[in-house]
Amino acid sequence: MKVFRVELADELRGVVREPAALFFSILMPVAFFALFVSLFGKFSNGGLSAGTAMVATFGAFGVISVVLMNPGIGVAADRERGWLRAKRVSAVPISVTLAAKVVAALPYAAGVLLAMMATAAITGSLDAPVPALLRMLLVLVVGALPFALLSLAIGFQVGSGTAAAVLNAVLIPSAVVSGLWMPLSMMPAFFADIARFLPTYHLAGLATAQLTGGPVWAHVFALLGFAVVAAGLAAVSYRHARS
Amino acid sequence: MTLPHYWLSLSPSTLICMEKVLEVRGARFDYGATQAVAGVDLDVGAGECVALLGPNGAGKTTLVNLVIGLLAAKEGRVRVRGGDPRIASTRRQLGVVQQSLGFPNTLKVSELVTGAAVRAGVPRSAAGPVMAELDLTDLASRRAAKLSGGQKQRLQLAMALVAEPRLLVLDEPTAGLDVPARRRFWQILAERRARGTGVLLTTHLIEESSAVADRVVVLDRGRVLAEGTPDELVARLPDRTVIARTSLVRTRLEAIPGVVSVRDDGEHVRLGTRAPEALLRVLLAEDPGLTDLRVEGAGLEEAVAGLIERGAA
Numbered sequence: 001m002k003v004f005r006v007e008l009a010d011e012l013r014g015v016v017r018e019p020a021a022l023f024f025s026i027l028m029p030v031a032f033f034a035l036f037v038s039l040f041g042k043f044s045n046g047g048l049s050a051g052t053a054m055v056a057t058f059g060a061f062g063v064i065s066v067v068l069m070n071p072g073i074g075v076a077a078d079r080e081r082g083w084l085r086a087k088r089v090s091a092v093p094i095s096v097t098l099a100a101k102v103v104a105a106l107p108y109a110a111g112v113l114l115a116m117m118a119t120a121a122i123t124g125s126l127d128a129p130v131p132a133l134l135r136m137l138l139v140l141v142v143g144a145l146p147f148a149l150l151s152l153a154i155g156f157q158v159g160s161g162t163a164a165a166v167l168n169a170v171l172i173p174s175a176v177v178s179g180l181w182m183p184l185s186m187m188p189a190f191f192a193d194i195a196r197f198l199p200t201y202h203l204a205g206l207a208t209a210q211l212t213g214g215p216v217w218a219h220v221f222a223l224l225g226f227a228v229v230a231a232g233l234a235a236v237s238y239r240h241a242r243s
Numbered sequence: 244m245t246l247p248h249y250w251l252s253l254s255p256s257t258l259i260c261m262e263k264v265l266e267v268r269g270a271r272f273d274y275g276a277t278q279a280v281a282g283v284d285l286d287v288g289a290g291e292c293v294a295l296l297g298p299n300g301a302g303k304t305t306l307v308n309l310v311i312g313l314l315a316a317k318e319g320r321v322r323v324r325g326g327d328p329r330i331a332s333t334r335r336q337l338g339v340v341q342q343s344l345g346f347p348n349t350l351k352v353s354e355l356v357t358g359a360a361v362r363a364g365v366p367r368s369a370a371g372p373v374m375a376e377l378d379l380t381d382l383a384s385r386r387a388a389k390l391s392g393g394q395k396q397r398l399q400l401a402m403a404l405v406a407e408p409r410l411l412v413l414d415e416p417t418a419g420l421d422v423p424a425r426r427r428f429w430q431i432l433a434e435r436r437a438r439g440t441g442v443l444l445t446t447h448l449i450e451e452s453s454a455v456a457d458r459v460v461v462l463d464r465g466r467v468l469a470e471g472t473p474d475e476l477v478a479r480l481p482d483r484t485v486i487a488r489t490s491l492v493r494t495r496l497e498a499i500p501g502v503v504s505v506r507d508d509g510e511h512v513r514l515g516t517r518a519p520e521a522l523l524r525v526l527l528a529e530d531p532g533l534t535d536l537r538v539e540g541a542g543l544e545e546a547v548a549g550l551i552e553r554g555a556a
Contacts, residue, residue: 006361010350017349081345089311091334092362
């Protein structure tokens with residue numbers, strides 16, 4: 001536990017001491033959200049105000065973008081500079097190092113969500129009870145963890161520059177097709193057909209269900225399946241990078 | 244636990260019993276069809292410095308990776324103080340200094356050394372003395388990424404030494420360091436060796452290894468070609484080094500029969516040769532401006548080149 005605390009402290013220092021990284025991790029999704037919520041936040045969307053629904057969908061995008069980008073780019077940079085090798089020859093299991101990278105992203109993911117909730121509240125378009133909002137926050141933060149595994153899988157394979165490009169190439173289309181920016185009802189019909197197979201869609205669906213009381217199990221099983229696949233990919237990718 | 248020992252001959256009349264900190268027996272590793280390490284035996288005793296030399300592709304890096312637990316031998320055995328280096332408790336006895344390590348941009352010197360202490364299971368307070376020993380105290384609050392090359396190597400050494408490892412594995416540790424920094428590096432290591440830390444060194448600076456290593460192991464194509472003290476290896480060959488100022492070009496010098504190595508040394512050139520008389524005849528015949536000519540016994544570099552050439556023949 002002491003070692004995990006040291007690893008986690010190192011990772012958190014990394015983010016705090018290079019605040020420029022926060023621009024893309026926090027400010028950009030929140031600014032994007034602020035623009036959309038100010039334009040459409042007071043419309044109604046399935047019994048919720050659009051602003052409240054957008055906290056779930058944009059929130060899913062914000063959390064996924066933090067958890068998908070940071071660990072993978074971090075591990076790729078560590079690999080390039082030989083730092084990951086140094087960790088591997090230390091007495092610390094590599095899983096502790098990687099877990100610290102993932103956990104270090106979570107406060108920023110929560111920060112994105114809280115900033116979006118505050119923005120929605122300020123614009124007067126947040127109308128969900130606090131317990132439901134807290135459940136949604138918890139679901140998004142925990143549900144985003146499998147994305148961190150996918151992020152690590154990519155970080156083990158490519159350099160940090162390429163990792164950023166590849167991860168964005170995964171994130172942005174998935175977000176659009178899953179209706180994280182605009183509701184699927186406003187998109188071409190085939191987007192919904194594709195979305196059912198994307199974990200981004202299921203995470204947003206699970207988050208929205210916390211606000212609407214809708215069904216959750218299909219989303220939970222889909223995310224569990226994705227977690228298994230992502231864990232497998234991360235393990236194979238790590239073994240490949242190690243050999 | 245009874246630790247394995249072996250007898251190391253220091254001189255014909257002196258034998259000491261030395262604790263083994265590294266024992267490699269019949270280690271084999273291949274990358275598919277390429278045999279990288281082909282049945283290597285290697286020992287390092289407490290306080291001993293063993294240099295691993297050989298050309299690129301000789302298997303040094305693979306052997307080092309076996310020793311530090313990054314790879315598992317496909318056959319044979321690798322033990323650090325009797326333990327498998329892939330196990331965390333054994334790794335605590337290991338310190339590693341890489342040729343070039345990029346530290347995270349955001350971490351400070353003191354945080355890195357303290358972190359290394361915690362990761363190795365020793366108190367944080369161990370960081371202060373080792374930082375003082377390596378002249379890092381004044382740099383404690385500086386970000387590691389902003390240190391000079393010599394300071395970074397000292398930091399890496401501090402991180403490796405903070406847990407008092409019994410075996411230090413050094414991969415080209417002084418590459419890029421100036422002479423005073425290099426001297427200071429070896430001085431610190433000499434102090435640690437006196438306290439019983441064994442050192443396994445890989446380097447391309449053969450003359451440096453000649454100065455600091457108790458024993459040299461020459462690897463080629465995954466096998467141990469020769470092993471002994473630097474003097475023993477040099478004495479094993481009849482080679483000589485011819486030193487001169489010459490206008491002959493390198494390609495011509497390399498083509499002279501019997502020449503096994505050509506090395507620039509300031510304005511001079513050092514030619515390792517098995518046939519010094521024949522070489523002298525060619526030089527005198529082809530270069531009327533030849534000056535500063537002298538013949539010496541071969542140095543370690545010439546000896547290693549000669550051993551590898553004979554091994555390949």
